[in-house]
Amino acid sequence: MTTPLPTVVLVHGAFADAATWIGVISELRSHGIPVLAPPNPLRGLASDASYVASVVAQIDGPVVLVGHSYGGALITVAGAADNVVGLVYVAAFVPHEDETLGELQGRFPDSLLPGSLKEWTYPLLDGDSAVEVTIDEAAFPSVFAADVAEEITRVLAAAQRPLAATAFAETASAAAWLTKPSWALVAGADRAIHPEVQRFCARRAGAVVVELPDASHAVALSAPRQVAELIGDAVRATS
Template sequence: MSTSPVTPTVVLVHGAFTDAASWSGVVAELQGRGVPVVAPPNPLRGLACDAAYVASVAEQIDGPVVLVGHSYGGAVITVAGAAENVVGLVYVAAYVLAEGESVGELQGRFPESPLGASLVQWAYPLPEGGTAVEVSVAVDAFPSVFAADVPADVTRVLAATQRPLAASAFTETAAAAAWRTRPSWALVAGADRAVNPEVERFGARRAGATTVEVEGASHAVAVSRPAEVAALVLDAVRATR
């Protein structure tokens, strides 16, 4: 008796300065094609912590998983992708790290984007006492830096609801690079002003990822171009089922 191939569950991992709702358009596209989808919250508290959480989500899913990471979420899936049932990785305007490499180190090899000068610092309490630093994008800079191709009324909401990233996440190094043992795909946002597109291209090439470039797309490409993002994810799903 023959058995039908199992469709992998897609786990969408958002990056810094946004939340899982940023995947709404992509979720709708994938669900419309019968693909199971989960979009968990990324804690944004540090690479090891965040990757452990995402890996735990993947490991509790019955069957194969394709991890999709946007921006800093790409660094997270690079580590979390070592989970046994992960069969593919999709990077969306993302950092693709090597073992022992940090987001700040990779980014520092290329001309700085406008993001760095647009960050504002906040303090948050630590469980063991004391405080640490987290960063978000200044509200007035958010439209041009993060979401230049998103309607202004939507961008105002995105700026108000952004989730800060622990500053330590920029310097924490990756304990693993799952793309070395998993097939990968990458989408480069051609007009990204948060992550230099050259950072995205370099990481994709190094990982041997099947790559598409969306010309004119901002960093918020999952919001502005959900059909194009979903099309690449569907390619990964078809290739790994």
């Protein structure tokens, strides 16, 4: 009897939505790989990771978790679930247990992202308000998606989803890469998460690494075949 392939769960990052994965989903499905791309609430590391974990818990059989950007931090925590058999990081943060994204980023030169963020506020249930951030629309193409067609980046900039600022200061409650195999794609021309951050994270996690020297942060959109190939490697290795 043939063992079923793991289900691939694609977790998008900040300033984006699940449509980030449109080309990757098409590639994976063309190879018969089951895939799901749930929404990421973008409200905080702990709550977002809990949401991803709840999705994983409702999937029968093994799961390969894939995280882009901030989504990498979420799969690092949610990946502790028993049915997660592999982790794939795509131009992503890969924190250690009890480490914040701010601490991780602070060890390396700044990318263009911090200086391009615009602050907004949103209401909390207790009547107070909190801060969320987006990328300034004029800066979005060069910071996030320099290798994506301009007419597409204009739409992405207008439709971007904000990230709660608290996400940068919350500590990761687990580091699933300590016990689960991992793969990482480094975007060598990334201006949102410095490539040196990505390389450090991948080395520390002991990941199988592929680097695309000319890829922007939006590598899942600009190079879906290469991203899907790495995910396929993880699926085959964990089947």
